[in-house]
Each structure stands twice: as C-alpha cells, then as structure tokens.
Amino acid sequence: MLKLLGEYLILLSEIFKRPDKGPVFRRQLLVEFVGLGVDSIGIVAIISVFTGAIVALQTAYNIDSPLIPLTMVGFTTRQMMILEFSPTIISLILAGKVGSRIASEIGTMRVTEQIDALRVMGVNPANYLILPKITASMLFNPVLIIFSIVVGLWGGWIACLVSGLVTSADFIAGLRSWFEPFTVVYAMIKTLVFAFIIASVSGYLGYNVDGGSVEVGKASTRAVVVSSILIIFFDLILTQLLLV
Amino acid sequence: MITVQNINKSFGTYHVLKNVSTEFEKGKTNLIIGQSGSGKTVLMKCCIGLLDIDKGEINFDDRPFSALAEKRKKDIRKEMGVLFQGGALFDSLSVEQNVMFPLNMFTTMTPEEKLDRVNFCLKRVNLENVNQLFPSEISGGMMKRVAIARAISNSPSYLFCDEPNSGLDPKTAEVIDQLISEITEEYNITTVINTHDMNSVLQIGQKISFLYKGELWWEGNKNTILDTDNRELNEFVFSTELTRRLRK
Ligand SMILES: Nc1ncnc2c1ncn2[C@@H]1O[C@H](COP(=O)(O)OP(=O)(O)OP(=O)(O)O)[C@@H](O)[C@H]1O
Ligand SMILES: [Mg+2]
Numbered sequence: 001m002l003k004l005l006g007e008y009l010i011l012l013s014e015i016f017k018r019p020d021k022g023p024v025f026r027r028q029l030l031v032e033f034v035g036l037g038v039d040s041i042g043i044v045a046i047i048s049v050f051t052g053a054i055v056a057l058q059t060a061y062n063i064d065s066p067l068i069p070l071t072m073v074g075f076t077t078r079q080m081m082i083l084e085f086s087p088t089i090i091s092l093i094l095a096g097k098v099g100s101r102i103a104s105e106i107g108t109m110r111v112t113e114q115i116d117a118l119r120v121m122g123v124n125p126a127n128y129l130i131l132p133k134i135t136a137s138m139l140f141n142p143v144l145i146i147f148s149i150v151v152g153l154w155g156g157w158i159a160c161l162v163s164g165l166v167t168s169a170d171f172i173a174g175l176r177s178w179f180e181p182f183t184v185v186y187a188m189i190k191t192l193v194f195a196f197i198i199a200s201v202s203g204y205l206g207y208n209v210d211g212g213s214v215e216v217g218k219a220s221t222r223a224v225v226v227s228s229i230l231i232i233f234f235d236l237i238l239t240q241l242l243l244v
Numbered sequence: 245m246i247t248v249q250n251i252n253k254s255f256g257t258y259h260v261l262k263n264v265s266t267e268f269e270k271g272k273t274n275l276i277i278g279q280s281g282s283g284k285t286v287l288m289k290c291c292i293g294l295l296d297i298d299k300g301e302i303n304f305d306d307r308p309f310s311a312l313a314e315k316r317k318k319d320i321r322k323e324m325g326v327l328f329q330g331g332a333l334f335d336s337l338s339v340e341q342n343v344m345f346p347l348n349m350f351t352t353m354t355p356e357e358k359l360d361r362v363n364f365c366l367k368r369v370n371l372e373n374v375n376q377l378f379p380s381e382i383s384g385g386m387m388k389r390v391a392i393a394r395a396i397s398n399s400p401s402y403l404f405c406d407e408p409n410s411g412l413d414p415k416t417a418e419v420i421d422q423l424i425s426e427i428t429e430e431y432n433i434t435t436v437i438n439t440h441d442m443n444s445v446l447q448i449g450q451k452i453s454f455l456y457k458g459e460l461w462w463e464g465n466k467n468t469i470l471d472t473d474n475r476e477l478n479e480f481v482f483s484t485e486l487t488r489r490l491r492k
Contacts, residue, residue, distance in 0.1 A: 020349070021348070021349065024348065024349075031336075108335075109334075112330055112332055112335075113328040113329065113330060113332040114332050114333075114334055114335075116289075116294050116328065116332065117326065117328060117332040117334070119294060120292055120294070120321055120324060120326045121321070121345060121346050121349050121350070122318045122321050122322065122349050122350060123349060
C-alpha cells in the first residue's frame, strides 16, 4: 500500500515536469479535449436530464403537506444537482467511461513497447502521455458539470410541466430562492479534485501494467474501481471540510 | 563502435546477464544470437538505457552512456534508431506521423524538410502511398518496414533491431534483413541485431555474439559459425533439419 502510494507520487513528479516541446503538448491536449471531454457530452446530457426530472418528480410526490410550498420542488432539485448529483455522480460515470479508456490506452502502449519507444526518442513518456489527460480533464470536467447542472434543472422543469404537478412559475421561483453561490464553488472544487483523481490514478495504473492484454484489461477495471472509491472517499472529506 | 564492458543485470535474485563484454563494430551488422530467454532483449535494452545495469559500462564511440542520468542520455539517444520486437508503432498516429516523430522531437527542421525526409525514408523501405494509413490498417511486414523507416529517419549512427524478422514469411524476412544490412553499409551505422533465425545469421552475420544463459559464450562471424567445435553453439546452430543438412 505504502509502496503503491510512493510509486504513484514518483510518477506524479515525472508527470509534472515542463513538457519538452510546447507545440507537441498543445496538440496532445487538443486530442484529449475531444477524447475525454467532448465525447462525454452525450452521456452526461442524457443522464442529467433524466435525473433532474426524477428528482423533481420524487420531491413533488413527497410533498403532501399543504404547509410546504410547491416552490420547494425547484429549490430541492437545484440543491441536489449542484451539491451532489452533478459533481459526484457524473464524476463517477466519467470514472467508468474516461478512467477505463485512459488505463487501457496507456496500458496497451506499455505492453506493446510504445512507451519504451517514446523514451528512446527522448520523450518523458509519463509527461507526454498523462499530463495532457490530467490537464484536459481538469479544464473540461467543470464545463461538463455546469452543463449537467443546467440540463438537469431543465429536465426537472420539463417534468413538472408535463406532469402538471408543479407550475412553471412555482418551479422557477423555487430555483431562485435561497441561492448561495458558494454551493457552486463547492461543486467546482469537488469536480477538480475528482478529475485529477480519475486521470492520474487511471494513468498510473495503465503506466505500470506488466504483462499482456489480460493485464491491460485488469488495469482498466481497477482504474474504474479505485478511482470510484477514491471519489466517494474524497467526497466525504471535502464535504466535511467545505460545508460542515 | 559500441563497447560493452563487464555488464551484469539481475531481476531480483535472477541473474540474467553475467559479465558480458563485447564490441559492436561500426558499419557492420552485429548479431546477438541465443535461445529464447538467454538475455538478448535484456542486453539490447541495457545498451539503449531502457534498463539500468547493475555493474559494468557501456560506451558509444568512447562516450560513456550507462552512467549518465536519464536526462543526459538524450544527447546520445538522438543518434540511435531502435526497431522494437513488435514494431511499437504509435497506433494513434498515421504512418507519416510515426516516421516524423523523431524529427519533431530532435530536430528543428521545417515541416517541408521533415516531410521530404519522411518520404525519402518510406521510399527507402519500399513503401509509397501509405502516408495517411494507420498502423492498424497495414500488414505485419509493412509495420516492420515503417518501424525501420522511423528508426532511420533521424539518420542514426547506431541502429538496434530486436528480432526484425520474427513472425514474417521467409521471403519478407530476407527483404528486411537485406534492407537493414544495406542501410548499415550505406550510412556506416553501428547496427546491433537480435535474432534466433539461422537464415539471418548466415546471410548478414558480419559479427556474431552467441549468448548462452546470460553469458557471452562465443564470438565469430557467418563463416566461422558453421565449423566451430563449441558444443552449446553447435546445439543451437544445428537444431533444425535444414541446418543439419548443411553440415553434411
Ligand atoms: N522486466 C523483467 N523482469 C524480470 N525478469 C525479466 C524481465 N525481463 C526479462 N526477464 C527475464 O530475463 C530472461 C531473459 O529475457 P530476454 O527477454 O532477454 O530473452 P531473449 O533472449 O530476448 O528471448 P526471446 O528470444 O524469447 O526474445 C528471461 O528469463 C526473462 O524471464
Ligand atoms: Mg527477445
């Protein structure tokens, strides 16, 4: 365990060196923006819109006391999306989608000696391969999460309209009430930490694959499991630190 | 010329290379032969600096290499071309980008100069009109040739080839061998080739080093290898029906 942590930290120190060639780094970054970010927009949209709708409907069904105003539905949906659903659940989904992709891509490069080839050609492979992935994730995931929040709220609004449980005016009034900008900051901090975890842990597991295609498969599964567990763990810690 | 002096390499308690000393000569094809597991790949990776050696010294034309820190190794690596056992082409890059990669990393050529050089190298290995294809779209023999083109694109002084013709049909294997030996002579390169293919040995073995269980057992060339009385070497050389017939 300690040995793994040490290896991980050593790899990080390799990753965070200045790239040898600026233009090469920028080109890799662009590739990763597409591969890790843009390609995830679809799944984020679908999951967010449905969850927003479901949260809104569940809240509406559960309010049966006339003392609780229906504006609570908009309020609750917003809080749920910003505080937990978008930053955490979407990050977990990205851990599955992006984490396995990173680990298997880098792992395959390891077992087919492409990483050795990079070293021979004077490249620091950890820096060349993993830094653009970490950077792209940390820049693009916040965009994805904001997008998820917006789409989720829109889904909630549509659900209320279609079901007729809450009026549009009530829902929007709820959305606007007791808004604390800090909740968004909290969501963004979580997103950044989770993005770093996903990209660096998956990169580490792929980079240290030893063997053949079976090990690449194992590394890719482990990347998802380990980063998911770390996400939930850091969710607890960050919530404790930032909100309580 | 590359000199290897008394190098030792262990993995844990497993002693793979035992006091290996040899020289790889300039302008010649230097073959390292030996059974599977005898340590050929490990020896080559030590020479390139992908594995750290436990003891000994490796010098490239009298410049110490093995003792340098990873960062300083870059200066000598600029002059190396390496053909890995499986080709190791970058599969996210096209053939053209693969061959251009060392030029991007090591030179300040303009894009036009680089493209010229890439096309020249591809032509040299008899490949044309494949620039925009990806490694997954070409055959195994073509991949080997693209990998050779990449290895020679930055005009190396040292060329390392790990089993350049394993997994190829005899005809293609011969073409690859010929290509490597021509390039070696043409550009006066110090070429090191790992192989266990007796055809290559007899064809391009200008200098041959035989590794046996991690020790350097015998050295010679393609003419002396057939009439040695070294028992382990004979077992290796005459292990196939084809070579046994050759002896008669
Ligand atoms: N990274 C490593 N860790 C532990 N043992 C290793 C490692 N690399 C190689 N070995 C061991 O060193 C020995 C020599 O391996 P090497 O790859 O050099 O053989 P080889 O002569 O190239 O064989 P082949 O012809 O099959 O390629 C083998 O027994 C192998 O198990
Ligand atoms: Mg080998």
